[in-house]
Amino acid sequence: MPGSPLEAVALHREQDGTLLDPHTAAVELLNIIRPTVAIAWFAVFAAHALHRQPGGLDQLRDGGPAHARAFAHEVRRFYPFVPFIGGAAAHDLSLAGHQIAGGTLLLLDVYGHHHDPELWERPYHFDAGRFLRHEPGRDALIPQGGGDARTGHRCPGEDLTLSLLAALSPALADLDFAVPRQDLSIPLSRIPTRPRSGFVIDVAGRPGSRRARRFQPPV
Numbered sequence: 455m456p457g458s459p460l461e462a463v464a465l466h467r468e469q470d471g472t473l474l475d476p477h478t479a480a481v482e483l484l485n486i487i488r489p490t491v492a493i494a495w496f497a498v499f500a501a502h503a504l505h506r507q508p509g510g511l512d513q514l515r516d517g518g519p520a521h522a523r524a525f526a527h528e529v530r531r532f533y534p535f536v537p538f539i540g541g542a543a544a545h546d547l548s549l550a551g552h553q554i555a556g557g558t559l560l561l562l563d564v565y566g567h568h569h570d571p572e573l574w575e576r577p578y579h580f581d582a583g584r585f586l587r588h589e590p591g592r593d594a595l596i597p598q599g600g601g602d603a604r605t606g607h608r609c610p611g612e613d614l615t616l617s618l619l620a621a622l623s624p625a626l627a628d629l630d631f632a633v634p635r636q637d638l639s640i641p642l643s644r645i646p647t648r649p650r651s652g653f654v655i656d657v658a659g660r661p662g663s664r665r666a667r668r669f670q671p672p673v
């Protein structure tokens with residue numbers, strides 16, 4: 455398709471005029487697909503949050519960009535999409551009183567950090583309002599890694615993720631859909647995780663129609 459990412463990759467020429475080899479072209483395409491799918495999973499969690507707390511729908515519809523951004527932050531804090539991040543210690547080091555040999559596998563407990571009652575008020579309560587009161591500190595909210603994206607282990611796509619999620623969530627709140635009975639439990643043994651059924655919806659109307667949404671009781 456003209457102008458598509460597929461066309462851009464397929465026709466891309468290196469400085470010496472050669473096309474990309476098939477492996478590199480495939481990796482480039484996967485580099486587009488993988489993060490796009492990752493954001494779609496966050497959108498599923500956004501739908502899950504709205505389903506569990508329909509009271510948040512009006513806030514999201516009427517709260518403007520600040521509320522949408524706060525909601526996107528809270529989705530990324532609350533849900534265990536990336537429950538931990540692993541990495542090998544680059545050299546011998548001392549961390550919080552522990553001696554760690556270079557090469558040791560370290561796991562950053564992202565889910566634990568996001569639900570630590572010393573860091574978050576009522577951590578198991580979904581509350582977008584907590585991010586309306588203040589923007590999170592750099593290493594307080596770490597669903598996509600911590601530190602500085604330019605020098606450390608933070609996802610360089612985080613701003614894009616946040617912007618897309620903040621744009622998608624109000625659109626979702628405006629969509630007239632029903633949620634058929636399904637298994638919306640979220641297994642913590644799966645990484646990355648998502649609701650067992652995905653999130654199946656029955657779209658009944660057009661965006662913006664704002665008809666009363668028909669919810670099945672959560673299962």
Ligand code: HEM
Binds near residue numbers: 490492536541
């Ligand atoms: C649900 C959305 C996403 C999540 C949860 C996520 C999470 C992460 C995490 C945990 C890392 C590893 C950081 C590290 O340990 O070094 C990472 C790296 C990366 N992410 Fe994301 N990401 C998401 C979306 C995106 C998007 C939308 C893009 C691009 C537009 C992107 C591009 C990258 C790249 C290029 C790296 C590698 C950075 C490097 O190694 O220097 N990510 N991401």
